[in-house]
Amino acid sequence: MSVQDDLAAVRRRLQDLEHTVEELERRVGTERGAPPTSSAGRAQSMVTIPEGPYDAGKWTDVDDEGLGARDRHAP
Incomplete structure (x- = not known):
């Protein structure tokens, strides 16, 4: 077969x-x-993201992404 085929x-x-x-x-x-939905226009649900700051209490046991652990230096 050829590439076109x-x-x-x-x-x-x-x-x-x-x-x-x-x-x-x-x-x-x-x-x-x-x-039934038509294939021409699919409905997409919108998600509202709040503008306010997130609860800092949820982030007490996590590391900063890409920076390593808080008590160590990144490699």
């Missing part, structure tokens, strides 16, 4: 995979009682 086969398989995943999403949505 290989690429065409990969594209077909990728399209088959996308179709199969969309069909599974529809079936799972139907089983859960959710309204």
Whole structure:
């Protein structure tokens, strides 16, 4: 097979995979009682991140990322 034939086969398989995943999403949505979604526009849920500072009490036993432990020097 040539490279073009290989690429065409990969594209077909990728399209088959996308179709199969969309069909599974529809079936799972139907089983859960959710309204069917169109593949053209998927709804994305938004997550609101608070602007205030995080609770410092949650971070008492962790190291600063990339800096090593507080009582030792980074390598």
